[in-house]
Amino acid sequence: MIKLLRHLSVYKWLIAAVLGLVFIQSMSELFLPTLMADIVDNGVVLGDTPYIWKIGGWMLLVSALGAIASVVASYYSSKAAMGLGRDIRRKVFNHVEKFSLQEFDEIGTASLITRTTNDITQVQQVVVMMLRMVVSAPIMLVGGIIMAVSKDAKLSLVMVFTMPVLIGSILLIFYKGMPLFQTVQKRLDRLNLVLRENLTGIRVIRAFNREPEEKVRLTQANMELTDVSIKVNKVMAFMMPVMMLVMNLTVVAIIWFGGIRIDNGAMQIGDLMAFIQYVMQIMFALVMASMMFVMIPRAAVSAKRINEVLNMKPSFLDEGTLKADREQGMLEFEHVTFSYPGAEEPALVDISFKAKKGEVTAIIGGTGSGKSTLVNLIPRFYEASSGVIRVNGVDIKEAAQSEVRSKIGFVPQKSMLxxxxxxxxxxxxxxxxxxxxxxxxxxxxxxxxxxxxxxxxxxxxxxxxxxxxxxxxxxxxxxxxxxxxxPDLYIFDDSFSALDFKTDAKLRKALKEETTHATMLIVAQRVSTVVDADRIIVLENGRIAGMGTHEELLETNEVYREIALSQLSEEEIA
Known part of the structure; x- marks a missing residue:
């Protein structure tokens, strides 16, 4: 939490203004009961009407000053808190932009959305509260105690017995509520994930008549969030009744013992009224502090989740400086191996090939053979575990990521518009x-x-x-x-799968004429799409099982021949 609050340094003048205004507001509130006691003791009791008007005017002036200070403080505190939220969102977004797909897989898109929206909102809300109350509550507490003791020190002993009960209750509730807030955020992540999957996958859900099952899944995630939220609110619901009970019992005790002291001539009526107001201010200062205790645990959990994102270092950094323009359109893989984090087996093993300008290189293989993984390594969506990948003759690790990607025209497997x-x-x-x-x-x-x-x-x-x-x-x-x-390099990751054969053929013919200045890399499932390629790479279990033209592979490669026979007749192959 403290780490995030350091971002408030750019709003130091706004914060200074808020603290000054809150101080003025607090002092005016502390001064009002003394003026009221003065009116009662020296004006009402003595029947001095001009004195009542005079002190009443001062009370109006002090009240107006406090109200103006409160309104302006609220405006400035909101401005600082909203600015902080904007800055953190920008920082989180800019940091996430540097992540490889590995970090996205690790945190999850749904969780990143929750952290960037709900979690930052929690921090914003607590900052508004802190800016208003971090000065106000201590001043009201300490000032109220000083003023109450100055009115009647002996009567102040009542607070010695009631305040520990109030403080103990707040600390107990804080201790019980803190772990539950962490669970609330996790359950919120889960609900966000299920809801997102249901909305994005609505066609599949309806096609398979899975609406009832998905309703159950969403209901379960919703109920889990509801249950833990109810638990949190049950704990927090104890706070206000306990406080009101202690406050009211304190007022009853003050009136009881104060009445006795007035009878004995040791205290005036106005002082008793002022004393009651000061005790109420002390109690409300503790209530304000308790509200902070309600919000800080949840904001602390949210801040921790935000810091997890900000502290997460990308699996590889963009440290390259070279320009990728030595050999236009050249793509080379040299003994490249890649493993997904936590995977038992590598997804790609010892991949080596070279493609030059004007050539069409096709990659074909069964599901899970590593085709999409291979093309995702070229724009550095993932980092190769070993080996070298060169674009335009430059190792992609030695060139800036933006430089490498500027040379690539990438068409992903799933079309994203x-x-x-x-x-x-x-x-x-x-x-x-x-x-x-x-x-x-x-x-x-x-x-x-x-x-x-x-x-x-x-x-x-x-x-x-x-x-x-x-x-x-x-x-x-x-x-x-x-x-x-x-670009210098076109990558088509199974990008013709939704096209009919006629459109596919027309598109490939047009592409061949259009891309003579560049290298073309095509990932495909259909043999008809790759049949005219200058080079076909056959992948099986992450390894190159064969490489050559369509005719060469039909004669020499059993894996390719099986794929071809599963799609084409013997006459078509011949």
Whole structure:
């Protein structure tokens, strides 16, 4: 928590203003009971009306000063707390941007969303409370005790017996509530995860009639959060009744013993009234402190979760400085091995090949053979465990990540489109792309026909995740986005799977003519997609089981021949 609060240093003048204003507010509240005692003892009791008006005017002035200070303090404290939240969100986002996919897998997307939203909100709320109460509560507590003792020291002994009970109750509730707040955040993560899976996977859930089971899963996650939240609130619910009971018993005791002292002539009525107000201020100062105790444990848990993200170091850092432009379009793997964290077996073992400008290299293999893993190593989404990967003749570890990625046109296995227009999505590959460049890329990607049929053409809106487009349309727009970039290396990770054979063939023919200046790497499941490649790499269990042209592999490689026979007839192969 303290580590995050250091970010408030940029708001030091705002905080200084808040502390000053809260001090003024607290002193005005402490001064009001003394003025009231003066009115009663010297004005009401003696029947001096002009004196009542005079002191009443001072009371109004002091009250107005306190109210103004309170309003301005609230404004400045909110401004500082919201600024802190904004700064932390920016810092978390910028830090997460440096993560490899390994860190995303470790924390989980749902948890990252919760930490960036709910957890930071918890910290914001407690900062607002702290800025207002961290000065106010101690001043009211200490000032109230001093003023009460000054009114009647003997009557103050009543507080000696009641305050330990109140403080003990607060500490006990704090001790019981702290572990539960941690559980609340974990259960919130779980609910967020289940809800996210249900919303993003709604088509699959409905296709398999799994709505009842998913309702049960969501209900269970919801109930788990509800149960622990109820436990927390049960613990915290004891706080206010205990405090009110102690406060009311304290007031009864003060009135009882104060009445006796007034009877004996040791105390005046106005002083007793002021004394009661000072005791109430002392008690409310403890109530304010207890409210801090309610919020601080939860905020501390949230701060810990935020710091876990900020303290997590990426599995590899961008330390490269070289420019990847020695040999345009060259891609080379040299004895590359990769293992996922915690995996018993490597996902890729001793991968070596070289692809040059103008060549088409295809990767084919069964499910789980390591095809997507291999292409994810090239833009450094993951870091190879050993070996060297070169893009344009430069080791990708020695070049800046942004430099390496600027040379790549990447089309992922799962087409990802963003909310906005078709033009904005294509320009995601090249921000300053002209209309002619976009139309050319769409034509090559076989997307021109369906774009022209849409009401607004390139300005047609795409809904979140491209939900208003078919799988094939999304794939073609993803390909257009890569083409408009005109990179040195194209990577197509099973990017033609949603296309029919006719569109697939037309697209590959257009690509071959368009990408003569670059290297093309195609991951595919269909033999028909890779049949014309200059080089086909056959992967099996993370190892290269064969490499060559379609005809060479049919004759020499049993694994490739089995894949081909499962998709093509003997006549087609011949």
């Amino acid at each position: 963003f909310t906005g227009t078709i033009a904005e999505n294509i320009r995601f590959g090249k921000q300053d792309a002209t209309q002619d460049e976009m139309e050319h890329a769409a034509r090559i990607a076989q997307a021109e026909d369906f774009i022209s049929q849409m009401k607004d053409g390139f300005e047609a809106e795409i809904e979140q995740g491209g939900s208003n487009l078919s799988g094939g349309q999304k794939q073609r727009l993803s390909i257009a986005r890569a083409l408009v970039r005109k």
